Amino acid sequence: MEFLNVPLFDDDFFKLAFLFTVNIAFLTLIIRWLYYSVTGDKSYVFTYYLIGIVVFLLCFTLKKYKLDIGLALGLFAIFGIIRYRTDSIAIKEMTYLFVVIGVSIMNAFVNKKMSYFEVLFGNLMVVGAIAILEKVWHSKHQIYKDIVYENIDNIKPENYDLLKEDLENRTGLVINKLTIGKVDFLKDSAEIRIYHYNK
Template sequence: MDFLNIPFFDDDFYKLSFLFAINIVFLTLIIRWLYYSVTGNKDYVFTYYLIGIIVFFLCFTLKKYKLDIGLALGLFAIFGIIRYRTDTLAIKDMTYLFVVIGVSIMNAFVNKKMSYFEVIFGNVVIVAAIVIIEKVWHLKHQIHKDIVYENIENIKPENYDLLKADLENRTGLVINKLTIGKIDFLKDSAVIRIFHYTTES
């Protein structure tokens, strides 16, 4: 049964539903369980879910036109360079965006040459890799801050230890390293970039 030569229902609906369920399950593991629990940043949870869902349906729809792998990779590249004008994504946020898009494209482009077990295995490997890196290894993340420092006498190379101790005392941070940027002798100040580790939980 159709209307204007467009069928109301076909057998691909079952495949769409099953693949969408797989996609949502693994997106939830990646976004809600891993990304949010590690970063505590809820700003991108909504964005990642919507991008993952839209990419999945877009790719599944385009697959009906039997596109080749070159176009699939082109779509991946286009979505992969998404930037927000109002806010620059951090490296970790951009990586999770890359993962969300990649997983959604992989799940949408399943065909007769790829079994369901293969696509589920691919999803499991991706989630497992994130779990190992984020939850098992507990890698420290180095961040930096720029500080305007007024005690210009301490920026001399021979006073490095005094400068580091003074900054640690003022900021309460354990500084890994620091670099001296712009120096303003008129105002007796300098811009100092400090680097310190933070353990995300």
């Protein structure tokens, strides 16, 4: 049965429903069980889910039109917009974003050349690798914060230890390194980026 020359239903619906369920299940493992439980940061959970769902549906839809080259170019354009048109995010969050997009694309492009077991194996390998790195090895990643510092005398190279000690006392963080950016002598302030490991 058709409406306006478009079929109301075809067998691909069952494939879409099954793969969508698989995709959501593995996104939940990656986003909620791994990312959120380690970082405790809710700010990217919404974004990761929505990007994963939209990328999956977009790829599944375009796959039916055999737009392989155009799809690849379009995805690069999407990645470019995400990278250059939004606020920069930390490397770890960007890595999770890449994983979410990659898993969604992989799940969407299932065809006769790839079995369901291969897709499930690929998903399990991704989740397993993240679980080992995050839960077993407890790998730490270095993050940074930008602050405005008013004690201008401490930014001198010979006062590096004083500067670091002062910043650690004020922030309560163990600082690995710090870099001094823009200095405003009129306001007696400097922009400093401090690097520390996440807890």
